[in-house]
Amino acid sequence: MSHHIVEVKNLQHIYSDGTAALKDVSFIITHGESVGIIGANGAGKSTLLQHLNGSLEPTGGSIHIGHTPLSKGTLPDIRRTVGMVFQDPDDQLFMPTVFDDVAFGPLNLGYSPADVEQRVSEVLELVSAGHLRDKPPYHLSGGEKKRVAIATVLSMSPDILVMDEPTNGLDPFARRQLMALMRDFEHTRIFTSHDLDMVMELCDRVIVLHEGEVRADGPAEDIFSNDKLLAECRLEKPLSMQGCPVCGGGPARAPKPRSPHHHHHPHS
Amino acid sequence: MASINKAVLDLKRLDLLANNDSGIHRLDARAKVLVTCVFILCVVSYDRYELAALFPFFIFPAVLIALADLPPLFIAKKIALLCPFVLVVGIFNPLFDREVLVNLGPLAISGGWISFASILVRSILTVGAAFILVGVTGFTAVCQALERLGMPQVFAVQLLFLYRYIFVLSEEGSRASRARELRSCGKKGLGIRSFSSLIGHLLLRTWQRAERIHMAMLARGFTGRFHAYRQSSFGKKELLFVLGWSTLFILLRFNNASQLLGTVVTGIFS
Ligand SMILES: Nc1ncnc2c1ncn2[C@@H]1O[C@H](COP(=O)(O)OP(=O)(O)OP(=O)(O)O)[C@@H](O)[C@H]1O
Ligand SMILES: [Mg+2]
Numbered sequence: 001m002s003h004h005i006v007e008v009k010n011l012q013h014i015y016s017d018g019t020a021a022l023k024d025v026s027f028i029i030t031h032g033e034s035v036g037i038i039g040a041n042g043a044g045k046s047t048l049l050q051h052l053n054g055s056l057e058p059t060g061g062s063i064h065i066g067h068t069p070l071s072k073g074t075l076p077d078i079r080r081t082v083g084m085v086f087q088d089p090d091d092q093l094f095m096p097t098v099f100d101d102v103a104f105g106p107l108n109l110g111y112s113p114a115d116v117e118q119r120v121s122e123v124l125e126l127v128s129a130g131h132l133r134d135k136p137p138y139h140l141s142g143g144e145k146k147r148v149a150i151a152t153v154l155s156m157s158p159d160i161l162v163m164d165e166p167t168n169g170l171d172p173f174a175r176r177q178l179m180a181l182m183r184d185f186e187h188t189r190i191f192t193s194h195d196l197d198m199v200m201e202l203c204d205r206v207i208v209l210h211e212g213e214v215r216a217d218g219p220a221e222d223i224f225s226n227d228k229l230l231a232e233c234r235l236e237k238p239l240s241m242q243g244c245p246v247c248g249g250g251p252a253r254a255p256k257p258r259s260p261h262h263h264h265h266p267h268s
Numbered sequence: 269m270a271s272i273n274k275a276v277l278d279l280k281r282l283d284l285l286a287n288n289d290s291g292i293h294r295l296d297a298r299a300k301v302l303v304t305c306v307f308i309l310c311v312v313s314y315d316r317y318e319l320a321a322l323f324p325f326f327i328f329p330a331v332l333i334a335l336a337d338l339p340p341l342f343i344a345k346k347i348a349l350l351c352p353f354v355l356v357v358g359i360f361n362p363l364f365d366r367e368v369l370v371n372l373g374p375l376a377i378s379g380g381w382i383s384f385a386s387i388l389v390r391s392i393l394t395v396g397a398a399f400i401l402v403g404v405t406g407f408t409a410v411c412q413a414l415e416r417l418g419m420p421q422v423f424a425v426q427l428l429f430l431y432r433y434i435f436v437l438s439e440e441g442s443r444a445s446r447a448r449e450l451r452s453c454g455k456k457g458l459g460i461r462s463f464s465s466l467i468g469h470l471l472l473r474t475w476q477r478a479e480r481i482h483m484a485m486l487a488r489g490f491t492g493r494f495h496a497y498r499q500s501s502f503g504k505k506e507l508l509f510v511l512g513w514s515t516l517f518i519l520l521r522f523n524n525a526s527q528l529l530g531t532v533v534t535g536i537f538s
Contacts, residue, residue: 055483076491084487090439091480094432096283096406108489134287136280138439156488 004031004066004081004159004188006052012060013047021047023212025061029205034182034189036199036220039209040234045192046087048209049164052190053082065160080109083158087165089145093137098129098148101137105156123151126181128174142169150178163191167198196238200224208233280435282346282399285338286406292336297405297413299506303513304401308394310521316383317369322390324520328513329396336404343403347396351388358387407431412495425492429478436481437474444470 006029013022021044029035037045050056054075063070065078086092095101102120124130127147146169167175193199206223208216210233216223224237333340365380415424444466
């Protein structure tokens with residue numbers, strides 16, 4: 001699995017109660033891409049992501065990770081390749097202490113205790129949660145839980161990072177930190193988010209899901225400048241592309257304001 | 269529901285105690301499991317009317333609590349939680365078994381009361397020993413030790429999941445009951461109907477959450493085997509620990525220590 005291509009073909013998922021969460025989803029993500037998956041609540045984003053490491057079984061269609069079809073036999077290998085951060089960190093933390101929780105994955109991969117120790121300390125520092133290592137996970141704040149959940153996945157050095165709303169509930173500093181971390185991650189990144197500014201900053205490519213179907217798939221700039229598409233999918237432009245709320249001037253990203261302002265706020 | 273949640277959180281605290289560092293904590297988990305098993309077997313195997321012979325066994329929990337620096341009051345409270353169940357099990361003995369066994373002056377004590385007291389003492393001893401075992405070893409390590417001692421892996425993993433799901437259930441329970449309390453606007457409950465639907469939801473939610481946690485475990489390379497971070501081997505210390513305590517328990521079991529002490533003392537003075 002040298003090329004970490006993610007190929008999803010005609011994926012369908014119908015939940016046991018009859019909800020058709022994914023109707024027909026196809027895309028190919030090549031190695032090293034950073035892809036944002038956006039869409040309204042209930043569009044099927046979480047459902048889609050949970051297929052990528054075999055947590056959910058497709059009702060129809062197929063998934064290939066690095067040319068290996070996802071099936072019962074290949075599951076252990078695929079789960080080693082695809083690191084997955086779930087939407088709700090409470091689902092991800094289950095050991096008595098933060099340290100044990102982060103060590104769980106590396107121990108399963110058969111690392112030696114010394115390596116585990118080092119690895120755990122490293123990733124906890126990465127998400128600046130080093131001071132939490134001996135605390136029980138259920139005594140953490142929401143954002144701290146999220147950070148530890150991200151550490152548990154990073155500790156396994158996955159080749160493909162899949163995250164469901166990673167910055168949800170993080171404070172601005174932690175959000176920045178996580179974004180830097182994701183920018184430095186050199187392998188494939190796939191994540192969902194309602195934080196469209198983050199998507200704009202981190203992603204070359206955006207896939208828009210709407211009612212279980214891919215409505216659009218293309219470069220972030222194109223998608224976010226298509227007002228009609230955004231409105232139809234209950235989305236809006238990232239703040240960085242919207243006009244200045246004070247003066248109604250052009251987008252903050254465009255460096256030149258149309259006319260000199262009479263008020264004082266820097267446009268960077 | 270809140271109090272259940274608190275009790276369960278306390279259970280987690282017991283697990284956290286296992287992260288302390290002491291001579292007892294550092295012993296291989298198998299040694300501690302073996303000794304605890306011998307202890308429980310010896311205590312349980314007594315005749316139902318035996319009472320006096322049980323008391324010397326308190327030396328084991330006492331010594332472990334002291335050596336491992338566990339909070340004795342906390343352990344005592346945990347054991348006390350269990351007393352209502354023991355009462356239910358044992359309370360009929362005095363009613364059915366009225367044959368007088370012991371006469372303390374004018375006071376005649378029936379066999380029922382003695383067997384009731386015996387059940388109580390035995391429960392305290394065995395449950396206490398189990399709590400202490402978890403407190404000095406950690407539940408994961410206990411299951412792992414059981415597996416390494418020959419228990420089939422399936423059972424060990426089942427046991428672990430059972431333990432985890434107690435927490436999941438209690439967490440879901442406390443969340444649901446808090447939501448219900450907040451929306452009942454201070455009125456005392458909304459009748460049995462909302463309560464029964466709450467229980468139904470609770471089971472469903474617990475089941476779903478347990479499933480999601482299982483998925484998260486699988487996603488992190490879980491293959492049905494729990495790895496303990498603290499590696500240890502069965503060395504001389506462990507052997508000494510097992511042999512020492514087991515000999516003591518077996519000696520106590522087959523000689524009534526109080527009687528033994530009595531004969532020794534009378535032997536000296538005669
Ligand atoms: N376990 C389930 N059983 C039945 N239906 C479900 C289940 N999980 C999700 N759904 C339904 O599937 C659809 C897609 O849900 P999904 O969680 O994928 O949405 P999402 O895009 O992640 O939304 P959000 O932005 O709110 O996280 C929703 O209509 C939801 O009601
Ligand atoms: Mg979601």
